[in-house]
Structure formats: C-alpha cells, structure tokens
Amino acid sequence: MPSLMVCWTVANSVPTVLVPDLVMEKLFQAADLMSPGIFGRLPAISPGDVVGVALLDNPSVVLALGVALLDSHTIATTRKGKAVRIVLYVGDTVWEHCGKPRPPAALVAPPTALTTTSADDAEDLGSNDLNNDHGDVQPTREEEVDDAAIGTAPETSSQAIVISEDDVRTAFVLALADLTNTPSFASTLLPLSGSTLHTKYMNPHVPGGKLDFKATPWKKLAKFLKAMEKEFGASQRMLTIKENSKSGDVQVMSVNAQHPAITDARYDAQVAAKERARAERRAAVAASATGSSSAATPTSSSSASNASSATARVTVTALYQPTSSLAFIFPDRDEYFTVIDIARALEAYVTREGLVNPQNGRMVRVNDALAKYAPPPSTAPPPAAVAAPPTTGRRGAGSVSSSTAARGAKEIPTANNTPAFERGSWRSAGPRRGTAPPPPEPVVHEARRDDILPLLTAAMRPSHRIDFPATGASETRRGAFKRVEVTTERRQGKKIVTLVKNLASVLPGGTADLDRVQSEWAARCASSVGQQTASSATQGVWMVVQGNQIKELTQWVGEAGIAALVDFVPGK
Secondary structure, three states: OOOHHHHHHOOOOOOEEEEOHHHHHHHOOOOOEEHHHOEOOOOOOOOOOEEEEEEOOOOOOEEEEEEEOOOHHHHHHHOOOEEEEEEEEOOOHHHHHOOOOOOOHHHOOOOOOHHHHOOHHHHHHOHHHHHOOOOOOOOOHHHHHHHHHOOOOOOOOOOOOOOOHHHHHHHHHHHHHHHHHOOOHHHHOOOEEHHHHHHHHHHHHOHHHOOOHHHOOOOOHHHHHHHHHHHOOOOOOOEEEEEOOOOOOEEEEEEOOOOHHHHHHHHHHHHHHHHHHHHHHHHHHHHHHOOOOOOOOOOOOHHHHHHHHHHOOOEEEEEEEOOHHHOOOOOOOOOOEOHHHHHHHHHHHHHHOOOEOOOOOOEEEOOOOOHHHOOOOOOOOOOOOOOOOOOOOOOOOOOOOHHHHHHOOOEEOOOOOOOEEOOOOOOOOOOOOOOOOOOOOOOOOEEEHHHHHHHHHHOOEEEEEEEEOOOOEEEEEEOOOOOEEEEEEEEOOOEEEEEEEOHHHHOOOHHHHHHHHHHHHHHHHOOOEEEEEOOOHHHOEEEEEEOOOHHHHHHHHHHHOOHHHEEEOOOO
C-alpha cells in the first residue's frame, strides 16, 4: 500500500473519494468510512482497491488511505454499509514515526474545518508541535503553507482571527439557546455528542465561523465543557455532561432550558431576529418603490438577498371544477373556479331565478335544483294559532255575554278533569257548517346562502394551482393540496431520522425534483438522505434524512420560499 507521502508527491496515484469535515473527524478517531459519508463524484473502484480519502474543500490532499470493501456502483445506489476500511490517516502512529510529513505547497487549499474536528489521537497536529519537531527552529513561510494544507493555522500568521475567552463563552450560551429552541429537544436531540455541539451549534456564533479549542485556554473540548458545567452550575445547573473514560468522548446529557443565561440569550436572539425582519421589510419596500429587483440588480448585502427570497414565496390557490349535475350554475365544466368565483356564480343564479328573500337578503328560497346542495328544512311544526273567543252575538249555549267575559268565567272541575265553564263552553272557532276548510299554506324551504356555499363546493372536484415566482411558472394540479409535514422519528433504539412528507407537492417538477433535493440535502446536512415509499399510496414518497435535521430544514424551506406551506410536527 502506498503511503500518504506518495499520494502527495504523485498526483492521482490512487482513486480518491471526498468526505465532509465531520466525517473526516470520525476517520481521525480510527473509524472506517461508511457509504453515506461519501459525497461528490465517485471514481471507478472495486472491492480490494486502495482508496484515498480527502476533504470536499481540498480534494488534492489525501488525508487517509484504506481498502475498498464495496464497488462504486453499490456505494452510489444503496448508500448503505461500510465502504472503505481505513488503514492509514494523518495523526496515526505511522504518520508520527515517519516524522509527521507535510504535503507539498502546491497542493495547499484552506480546509479549515479540520482545525475544529481533529480527535485527541491526532493532537500533535497543532502548529506548535509541527514546527518544533527538530528543535527550536522558527517556522518558514513554506512550512506555514504546509500547515494550512491540513487545516492548522500557524500562530505567526497575521491574518489569523483572534477569538477571546468571552467569545467562546458567549458562543456556548448561544449554542444552548439554539438547541433548546428546537421542539422536544430533550427527547429528539439529547444525549448530544460534544463534537456536534461544537461544530453545529457553537461554530456559527464565533468570529470566522470556526472555533479551534487548541487556541483557547482550555485546549480540549472536554475540559471546556467540564469548566462550563461547573461555572454555570453554581446557583442553578445549566447542563450535565458525561465523559467516556476509555475513548475520551464527552456527551451532553441534559440542558436546563430555563437557566437565566439561556433565557436571556434566547430573548436577545428573538429581538435581533425581529430587528432583522424589520430591516428586510424596509429594504423590500424601498426596492419595490424604486422599481428595482434583485434579479436585475445584483447585490452582495444580506438584507437585499433576504428581501428577494421573501418576495419569491411559493403560493397555492384552491380550485374547484364543476360536475355535470351543476350545469345549471356553471355551464362550462372544463373551467376551474376559486371559492370567490363559486360565491359569485351562486349569487348570479339566485338573483336570476328570483330566489332571494326580499325581507332578508341572506336567505334564499331553495328550488328543486338547489335542494341537493342546501341544508334540509326544519322538521319542527309551526306554532298553532289560537283563536280568540267570541265576545258578541246571540246569547245561548254557545255564547257568553260581554259582561261575563269581562269578569271571567269560573271554572268547575268535571269528572274527567276537563275544565268546564259555569255558563256554557266556548264555541270552537272554525268554519260554519256546510263550508270547506281553507287549504294549508305551502311550506317554503329557505336556507342561508352561506350554508349553501360549502355544500356546493364539496360537490365539485378539488384541484389547486401552485405558483413559483422565482421562475414565473404556474401549474394546475388535480386533487386537494397536501401540506408538507416535517417530523422526527426514533428508530432502532436511539437512532433518529427526520421524515419529510408530501415534499413533491411544492416542487416545480413534482416527484421528478426529489432526486435534486436529495443531493442538495446530503451536502447541506452532511448526512445520508434517501427516499421511502409510504405504506399508503395516497401519501406518496417520503424523504428520510439521518439524524435530527429540523434546524437545517427550517432554514432550507425559508430559502426555498415554502415556509408557509410546511408544518413542523413534534417527533414521536
């Protein structure tokens, strides 16, 4: 097997696969390379071939060598299993016994991520050890360039970004604030490895975006977390950590989201976010007032780019197509109608047919055509009319004098408990003998037009129109729109995956765009991304991302302009 120096000296001496810095961190801890950790274009390899491993940011510098266990076709299609068994890597004992060699200056590129992800086994990659292997010799400019090739910035560089202790503490508190902002973080994210807290949550809050603990007074991540646990736990515990005595790895076991330092940081972040949102809105209003757009006038300011992304939001409009039974309202069956269009068509129909109640404009008389699309009439009988007793006429068995009616008749109980009157009984108010009773008044079925509209809409075929302002495309699709759902799920013990459902419903190409999004997410999340066919045919294809990627996907949906169409559901 060739050595690392041969790979640096002879270009393209071995086929090389590319990995992100987080994967290289695991290789520096003597781990083998798994298929999901390989990104970029794959070279033609077969099982047993010698394979080099380099960073995505610096593909010319091979930092690890191993033996392929799978061929390139299997790696690209299955994305499962162990792909390369690592034999040599920068920082192992062989590299140390060979005098800690450096790659040539011609291969230099700035893979600064290795500064933050090197393991304790590769501690000698620090700039002080590298420059003082042969006595107290001052580093030359060529040696400084060689140091940059594997990610360690020499202390003598005038362009190095100085990070103070307060900056590290502030980044730590802001990282915990971001962590606790994640829904159900205690069940979905914890326990969290210290390296993930460092690279994913702390790095974005330090100047330059990269934090090297070797340049801090703590020197190691584990020592820093132990110090923070003690420093912020004097009055109220902020977090608890656990260290593996064998491997030295440290994990965050719990975080107190109500700690004063975390709540203050979360409040400050919310205030800053509101200020940025106001600035973006002002920039968008100013851009629209001047008639300029981000597509016509390129700008490098973040506010302008955010304003342009805010104006490029994907919108969905519900549409309905009438059936043949609704031809009396909608003559054109091939046309699509919105809810407002349906309300206007109903208004035109009831006005044309004279069905509007003149006393109450909101009530509509239901004819035979509308009977199927209106609520059923009330079955309660109308209140019976009580006829007034006669007060005039001939006195006798069927009449009472006006004076007696004024005084009131005295009731006399009878045998069957039916009240009778002392002076006869009232004559029933009805037609005279020999005359026919009047016909009953016809029952008029009326309904509120607001009650007819939803029943009329439900009888139509649902569709929707989706507009993509970024490309100017608009597409009408059958069926009701299905919102995108993002959630997390625990599988096989502590393994967590992020599920994204109905994503094709907001993509310009539908399911044809899922492959493009899969590649984009794999590079963005530095994790394995796959597609899973749902158990139900109506649920389509789900995107499955390894790990909890809620934060990354929240940023992605905002940049894609579909944030209003996505629901983030707490994980199971």
